[in-house]
Amino acid sequence: MSAAQLSDFEIVAREDLSPATFLLEVRHPMMAKAARAGQFVIVMSHAEGERIPLTIADFDRARGTVTLVIQAVGKTTREMQQSCTVGGTLYGLVGPMGVPSPIGQARKVVCVGGGLGVAPIFPQARGFKEAGAYVIAVLGFRSKDLVFWEDKFRACCDELILCTDDGSAGIKGLVTEGIRQAIEKHPDIDEVVAIGPPVMMKGCAEATRPHGIRTIVSLNPIMVDGTGMCGGCRVKIGDEVKFACVDGPDFDGHLVDFDDLMTRLRRYRSEEQAALERWSEQCRLMAAADQKEQPAPAQAKR
Amino acid sequence: MAAKKKKTIRTIPQQRTAAREQEAAARVKNFAEVTFAYDAKAALVESERCLMCPDQPCVRGCPVGIDIPRFIDAIAQKNLRAAYDVIAETNLLPAVCGRVCPQETQCEGVCTVGDTLEPVAIGRLERYVGDNAIENGWVNNPYIEPNGMRVGIVGSGPAGMACAADLAKAGCEVTVFEAFHQPGGVLRYGIPDFRLPNAVIDAEIDNLRKIGVRFECNTLVGRLFTIAQMRDEMGFDAVFIGTGAGYPSMLGIPGDSLNGVLSANELLTRCNLMRAKDFPNVDTPMPLGRRVAVIGAGNTAMDAMRVCLRLGAEKVTCVYRRSRTEAPARVEEVHHAEEEGVEFHWLTAPVAVLDDGQGGVRGMRCVRMELGEPDSSGRRRPVPVPGSEFDFDCDQVVYAIGTNANPIIGQTAKLKLDKRGYIATDDDFATSMAGVYAGGDIVTGAATVIEAMGAGRRAARSIKAYLGLGATLPGASPQALFGIPPGERNYVRVRIA
């Protein structure tokens, strides 16, 4: 193993999983070799960009790539949705960060992914399967047309419970309903692993608490360095303060103070909103300017 | 030294030569450097103030033992290049150290002139020489004969930079790995532009590149590969760990996790490294407080306060549980912060951060302190005055109360740590793993730039000995040229660039 040039990481594949979710496969052979389920990276898309944490959704040691699944919600991620194309590069990519998820003795596990958590739960599900566990996946989407990776999960899970808000695919309801059904059918579940928006993870922790099932959640607070140096990612776990980037990102869901996490995630909401509006306006102006420059296409029916 | 007539304390210029500064009212509106460099005339006058004491107390006061009288004499002889050569024997970063060293407790603190008058402005002279070296592109690059040894350095702060420089000059192939996307450590992400401009750091990094040091950023050692892998699989013959302190302490008082409470490290990293002060032209948002309370009185606290003022805060308050004399910051920084309008609450301890009901900060509750019996550090221990609690309004609270050991290397390598979690080393900076050395804040806990640099250099010397690269002499040898002791193999081939 020798040190490759560690800058400008090439995007080798892209897939649009839904109107707001896209996948990037990025070349980084060393990281592909080092990555373990549950770890994350920090990405800077360009030199003026912010450092954003993204959970590693997959890694391919043979191809030397890591896969990131990104939901376009704020300015940075929407801009990436436009600018990140195959052959392009990411300015910064550092990781794998965080303590890998302990994929241990559990014999029967439920892997829960909702929204942006569906992709990152995948390596965990696969890891548990490889370790010989019976794996039940519970995946939550808003509706049928947002569903992705169903086949990928089916290939490595013993059961899959698909949940949609409107019932257009699988069962109608939230992932907590899926967990309820899984527990009902399998009273011997050892562990539940849940990744998704904080409200969802909170719901999962509440769903398992009465049954005393160990529940691991992966927290996604605001981060800057990801090396334990700034404390921006601190979370309350029981009566302790932990830094998610180096002490986590996995924690015992029954001890996490989710309300605190959700409040802290809103820290820069007004700045983020302003940045998004400003960027959308710039895009609109640019599109308008483009239109003016180009003569109206002949096919345009007006 | 060609001292023509004997100087005495009565014949030298009595006043310390002032350095021009930006006016406080103007400078709080910009991030440009506060203190201007000496010009040639000022440097010459100040150099006249050095008495060339035979016992050289200042040299002993300097953690790396710069031959201070000799470089000052060279300035007096108007031979700046010679002055630079003297400093470069022991100090890799004069432009940095001249700006950020706590001279009042080091060289200037023991200067003989200081017994009677104000001490010689050693730091300002050093900076003058360092800036001239950068401006003129002076570097003392020896002729380097590659020796085939490869050394990996973890962390690009002053400890890593110094270690890298010495090993590269000895002919090793050196690669520095840095977790951030830019090298420099605290110099880059912590210390703001108005104290240490980025251009200075860039110049020093460039100098290292010129002697063949490779910088690999975006590399989190421990997680991307381990220390053991560096040694056993990646072909590094030795490793130096200089990952710095980190993991800022929180107070553990009510309100710690409110939005609006953040560590100075976060504030400074956003502002300096991520340039969030230019938001929204860059994407990283900056937490802006109108009324800011900063807890602590070290350099980090002063930097945080002065950054907040420059970002437009109306009022910045410093809360420190001891008195001004115990403040660990450089005297000049406290003075500058006072000039810029920071309100200091000395002998005051935080009790709680007050909640605005929406997850944000409404104010602080503090208690007055008085000094009691001396504690283990020899400083009088502050004790709360009963019934002296008071509240004040603020919407942002910045913690600058120190750091704990960064856990990543400890989590991922079988290295012996001390009881606080810092890496344990012997007197030669060797860790418990063969061929692996460590120094700087990750060994000592948060300290200073010059101490980190000194540790990096001494570790480099141990590494050279470990790799069998020539006998090395203990202590800085007065004849050492460019920091390379005479016994070392490439000494005779040194060529002045």
Ligand SMILES: Cc1cc2nc3c(=O)[nH]c(=O)nc-3n(C[C@H](O)[C@H](O)[C@H](O)COP(=O)(O)OP(=O)(O)OC[C@H]3O[C@@H](n4cnc5c(N)ncnc54)[C@H](O)[C@@H]3O)c2cc1C
């Ligand atoms: C705001 C502030 C102001 C200061 N002001 C002064 C001053 O005026 N004067 C003074 O003398 N001292 C000052 N100090 C202290 C001084 O900066 C430090 O003592 C010094 O920088 C320590 O150097 P270092 O090389 O040990 O570590 P650092 O400078 O902390 O550098 C460590 C580097 O290692 C990197 N790293 C960490 N972990 C890993 C990893 N696992 N893999 C790869 N890279 C990693 C970090 O990102 C960092 O860049 C200040 C400190 C701060 C925070």
Ligand code: SF4
């Ligand atoms: S390096 Fe620091 S202590 Fe040494 S002479 Fe320069 S200012 Fe003084």
Ligand code: FES
């Ligand atoms: S992101 Fe800075 S400490 Fe975790």
